[in-house]
Amino acid sequence: MSNEKWPRNLFIVVTVICVAVFLFLTVDTLKQVQARSPELTEKVVAGKRLWQKNNCINCHTILGNGAYFAPDLTKVAQKRGEKWLVEFLKDPVAVMPGTVMKNIAMSEQEADEMAAFLEWVSKVDTNGWPPEPLGLGDSEDSSSGESVFQQAGCVSCHTTNGDGGTFGPDLSNVASERNNSWLKKYISNPKQINEQAKMPDSSLSGEELDAVVDYLNNLK
Amino acid sequence: MRFESQKAAYKYFIFTLVLLVLQVLFGLITAAQFIWPDFMAQTMPFNIGRAIHINTMVFWLLFGLMGATYYLVPDETDSELYSTKLADFQFWLLAVTGVVAVIGYVFGWTEGREYIEAPRLLDWLIVVGVLAFLYNIGITIIKSKKWNSILAVLFSGLAGLAVMYLFGMKFFGSISLDQFFWWWVIHFWVEGTWELIAAAITAYLLIKLTGVQLKVITKWLYLEVTLVVLTGVLGIGHHYFWIGTPEYWLPIGGIFGLLEPLPILLMVIDTMRHVKHSPELHHNRVALLWLIGAAFTHFVGAGLMGVVQTLPSINKWTHGTQLTAAHGHLAFYGAFAMLVIAAMYYAVPNIVNRQVSSSKGIWAFWVMLISMVCMSFILFGAGITQVYLERIMGMDFNYVKTNFTNFWLLWRLVAGVAFTVGTIILVDDFLHLAIKKPAVNRRDIDAGL
Ligand code: HEM
Ligand code: HEM
Ligand SMILES: [Fe+2]
Numbered sequence A: 001m002s003n004e005k006w007p008r009n010l011f012i013v014v015t016v017i018c019v020a021v022f023l024f025l026t027v028d029t030l031k032q033v034q035a036r037s038p039e040l041t042e043k044v045v046a047g048k049r050l051w052q053k054n055n056c057i058n059c060h061t062i063l064g065n066g067a068y069f070a071p072d073l074t075k076v077a078q079k080r081g082e083k084w085l086v087e088f089l090k091d092p093v094a095v096m097p098g099t100v101m102k103n104i105a106m107s108e109q110e111a112d113e114m115a116a117f118l119e120w121v122s123k124v125d126t127n128g129w130p131p132e133p134l135g136l137g138d139s140e141d142s143s144s145g146e147s148v149f150q151q152a153g154c155v156s157c158h159t160t161n162g163d164g165g166t167f168g169p170d171l172s173n174v175a176s177e178r179n180n181s182w183l184k185k186y187i188s189n190p191k192q193i194n195e196q197a198k199m200p201d202s203s204l205s206g207e208e209l210d211a212v213v214d215y216l217n218n219l220k
Numbered sequence B: 001m002r003f004e005s006q007k008a009a010y011k012y013f014i015f016t017l018v019l020l021v022l023q024v025l026f027g028l029i030t031a032a033q034f035i036w037p038d039f040m041a042q043t044m045p046f047n048i049g050r051a052i053h054i055n056t057m058v059f060w061l062l063f064g065l066m067g068a069t070y071y072l073v074p075d076e077t078d079s080e081l082y083s084t085k086l087a088d089f090q091f092w093l094l095a096v097t098g099v100v101a102v103i104g105y106v107f108g109w110t111e112g113r114e115y116i117e118a119p120r121l122l123d124w125l126i127v128v129g130v131l132a133f134l135y136n137i138g139i140t141i142i143k144s145k146k147w148n149s150i151l152a153v154l155f156s157g158l159a160g161l162a163v164m165y166l167f168g169m170k171f172f173g174s175i176s177l178d179q180f181f182w183w184w185v186i187h188f189w190v191e192g193t194w195e196l197i198a199a200a201i202t203a204y205l206l207i208k209l210t211g212v213q214l215k216v217i218t219k220w221l222y223l224e225v226t227l228v229v230l231t232g233v234l235g236i237g238h239h240y241f242w243i244g245t246p247e248y249w250l251p252i253g254g255i256f257g258l259l260e261p262l263p264i265l266l267m268v269i270d271t272m273r274h275v276k277h278s279p280e281l282h283h284n285r286v287a288l289l290w291l292i293g294a295a296f297t298h299f300v301g302a303g304l305m306g307v308v309q310t311l312p313s314i315n316k317w318t319h320g321t322q323l324t325a326a327h328g329h330l331a332f333y334g335a336f337a338m339l340v341i342a343a344m345y346y347a348v349p350n351i352v353n354r355q356v357s358s359s360k361g362i363w364a365f366w367v368m369l370i371s372m373v374c375m376s377f378i379l380f381g382a383g384i385t386q387v388y389l390e391r392i393m394g395m396d397f398n399y400v401k402t403n404f405t406n407f408w409l410l411w412r413l414v415a416g417v418a419f420t421v422g423t424i425i426l427v428d429d430f431l432h433l434a435i436k437k438p439a440v441n442r443r444d445i446d447a448g449l
Helices: A006-036 A042-053 A076-080 A082-090 A108-122 A145-151 A180-188 A206-217 B004-035 B046-077 B084-106 B120-144 B149-166 B175-210 B214-239 B249-259 B261-276 B285-307 B312-318 B322-352 B358-392 B397-435
Strands: none
Touching (some): A006 B149, B004 B322, B046 B120, B046 B175, B046 B322, B175 B214, B214 B261, B312 B358, B322 B358
């Protein structure tokens, strides 16, 4: 029998070594994790509790983990800005009429805490995830102003030709009221023109910006 | 069946089937909601349906594995179970807890963490139930003084499973820490402790179905689980790339992740070797078919579909897309679902002393396997589409979903319907076993086992 014990002993020894190495790395990770994210305030923790209570993870991913039904929320605070998030979480349908998130209706305070949580997550050092896209292709379709308008998410806040979101104004006639350079400036950085702007910055390339302004011009 | 107390497994197996049906039902609802977002959007929102889908899965797999354990342990220890009363008590405790959990989700009573949504109070009931289970099994083995390789590996796996669950019970304010420990439960379950349990049950079934000797199996079994631990423990690094944990997890998760298919490949080779050189006639072809199918699907779904996304340079683009769901489905189905069904096809006919109608079991096998493989490859296609358009080209998530990914996901729903048909055949087969009069005297089937 005794010469047949080696496989079992090998199993035990390997397990002990692997677990020891893993625990060592765990201790080190726990030390480093805090420094890789902003300070954890009470408001953020309250937001985290709401995140769990509302079971957001079974529709959305966050840090890439969760469900694949709805967009990843790791960087949403940067994409949308805090004001938008608060408005949206209080009444998603008002901001995005077609939204699937009909069942969520947070109080002002809850929406605030949730936005703080999302803001906190967006500042976690994720080793560069999600990666910058390599770019929209040069195919005719994807660089057209209309597809930029849809893919960059303008459509979820703005209506054009009777279709789209209502959080921002209807843009069907905007080009007759505003000139092109104003539009470009506003679209790339609304706060330059309007301190109180609720619209988030967009990160469009020069070409995409031209295309989207062209698109707005052709709507009239 | 050599011992009366092996019957303790029966209830577990029946409840396994009930939960499987529920799981499939909620899979269909959530899959339909991708295509028609308004479908039951108020009565059964996606997040609740999904929580029920994956929780009923975890529960039925655990019930199946516990049932298999209760059937196996008397056989391997050559003794009756320590207590069938405790086995029954533990069954009802966990079954009621599971049902309450599912009903609770409908009313928003949830901890909001994937797979382990059960709220704290129910967590404690689960802990009590699992401790009762471990006690029952542990005492049976200790009393018999027969720590053979199957029992030792099985018990380490079960104990590890229970310990890992504890790390899922704490609240963390930091989502980085939350996910760090959440993966202790999920990864150390499926790529660690459950893998040990699966290896032990596979070894047991191989002995019973092919007549191979325990002596021969022991060395392989230990080699397999040694490799599981060697690759799987640090392999957890493949979940620590992007959640706010340090950069050194990138190479660690990549390297150990790459090695993770090895133990699974070894299990396939091991299984096939024993099946080919089987000294005995296969009495129970259906069980053997499910067992062989499990080995292969385990390798493809867990090993191959996992390994393709384990390198950080690839995972960076694919993380958290339909590719993950493709892997999740085929891995759980192959590694654990099929194994549980194989164990049921071996054990239930012995318990009720009736012969299994082999044609239905074989039909269920092929219909379920083919539709699940299709579903997984469809999700793979959806994942590639999503990665390319959303992650690489930079298009908006919703735009890609409604205009491109949903094309695939409609076919996923079709595959889901086919899978449901397979499930109905399976359940029907077991219902006949359980309820109908015995058609054949089964004595010849037990002979020699
Ligand atoms: C009728 C058959 C089924 C259908 C239609 C179905 C559908 C679904 C859907 C829609 C989701 C949500 C995915 C998402 O978040 O985007 C899901 C998740 C999941 N299902 Fe199924 N499912 C079925 C059967 C199964 C079976 C048999 C298993 C395993 C035994 C399984 C395991 C899972 C797992 C593990 C997840 C979570 C995946 C992840 O987070 O990556 N499903 N399923
Ligand atoms: C043994 C059975 C296995 C099962 C049941 C399984 C199941 C799963 C599930 C359900 C997920 C998604 C978790 C979530 O909801 O977020 C996942 C993720 C993952 N699995 Fe597995 N897995 C298994 C084995 C493996 C193996 C052998 C590898 C190979 C290295 C692997 C690599 C991965 C990776 C890299 C991810 C992360 C995907 C992402 O970044 O989104 N898995 N697994
Ligand atoms: Fe893993």
